[in-house]
Amino acid sequence: xxxxxLFRLQGRLIVMGTDTxxxxxxxxxxxxALSPGxxxxxxxxxxAGRLSAASVMTTRPSWPRGARELRPFKAKADIGLHxxxxxxxxxxxxxxxxASGRLPEIRQLLKAARKKELPGAEIGREISRQLDRFYAxxxxxxxxxxxxQHVQILPQIRTELxxxxxxxGLCGKIWVRTSSDRFTAILRRGAGVVKALGVAWxxxxxxxxxxxxxxxxxxxxxxxxxxxxxxxxxAEFDRFLRAPGRRHLIMCHPGYCDEELVAADPVTLSRERxxxxxxxxxxxxxxxxxxxxxxxxxxxPP
Numbered sequence: 001x002x003x004x005x006l007f008r009l010q011g012r013l014i015v016m017g018t019d020t021x022x023x024x025x026x027x028x029x030x031x032x033a034l035s036p037g038x039x040x041x042x043x044x045x046x047x048a049g050r051l052s053a054a055s056v057m058t059t060r061p062s063w064p065r066g067a068r069e070l071r072p073f074k075a076k077a078d079i080g081l082h083x084x085x086x087x088x089x090x091x092x093x094x095x096x097x098x099a100s101g102r103l104p105e106i107r108q109l110l111k112a113a114r115k116k117e118l119p120g121a122e123i124g125r126e127i128s129r130q131l132d133r134f135y136a137x138x139x140x141x142x143x144x145x146x147x148x149q150h151v152q153i154l155p156q157i158r159t160e161l162x163x164x165x166x167x168x169g170l171c172g173k174i175w176v177r178t179s180s181d182r183f184t185a186i187l188r189r190g191a192g193v194v195k196a197l198g199v200a201w202x203x204x205x206x207x208x209x210x211x212x213x214x215x216x217x218x219x220x221x222x223x224x225x226x227x228x229x230x231x232x233x234x235a236e237f238d239r240f241l242r243a244p245g246r247r248h249l250i251m252c253h254p255g256y257c258d259e260e261l262v263a264a265d266p267v268t269l270s271r272e273r274x275x276x277x278x279x280x281x282x283x284x285x286x287x288x289x290x291x292x293x294x295x296x297x298x299x300x301p302p
Contacts, residue, residue, distance in 0.1 A: 252278070
């Protein structure tokens with residue numbers, strides 16, 4: 001059975017000759033190039049066939065080398081841009097948005113977004129720079145765009161993102177991630193409910209606007225985690241597979257903890273916990289029990 005077929009019939013089908021209800025989903029590892037250790041873990045998961053997408057941070061110093069290591073997986077997984085407006089430094093001057101030379105924390109960004117005080121032109125230029133750096137080192141356009149800490153869904157930022165993608169002639173050629181899902185699906189999963197509902201509210205209308213401008217999006221979104229290395233990630237992942245959408249997407253954050261990661265991001269040892277589960281037989285056994293299969297959203301009908 002071809003991968004695109006798995007997305008038909010509202011993300012579900014009955015496999016001929018069995019009574020198993022099956023569905024497909026995209027499993028996307030975020031934060032490639034955040035640090036060498038994170039990239040190494042994602043590459044291992046890709047090589048093992050445990051991911052169908054990865055999104056990269058082109059603002060990070062390890063991206064050029066990471067791009068070379070990622071190229072062999074271009075035909076096997078969707079490789080996208082993880083738009084970064086909250087971690088480290090931008091690729092160019094942003095006197096209003098990043099006056100200190102450092103990108104603002106997510107709380108500052110959300111506060112400015114609520115007041116509609118984000119400097120749109122500056123953000124648009126930074127989006128363009130991050131796309132340029134993707135092209136420069138990976139050699140092609142990204143298969144999709146999402147955002148670190150879900151910044152792509154914010155109204156002023158989404159406007160600049162769609163405009164930039166349109167200017168580059170990418171309408172109908174790439175997909176974008178919506179970080180929202182139906183409230184009923186979020187409640188049925190019972191995973192990271194408060195955060196998932198908050199992000200869904202912030203991202204209201206994003207998928208509809210993207211579709212109107214020629215960019216398909218996922219339908220169904222899960223993966224909100226407490227990032228607690230002491231929790232049972234397998235149990236969390238089991239919940240992510242509940243109530244799948246027609247084009248379901250689960251985000252994950254596998255990787256190895258290294259000094260660069262510790263200096264840059266609070267999510268550290270939980271990445272090793274996620275990677276360990278994805279590489280284990282427990283992961284494939286869970287998918288078999290659920291009738292779930294990995295697939296690329298770029299192969300799926302809109």
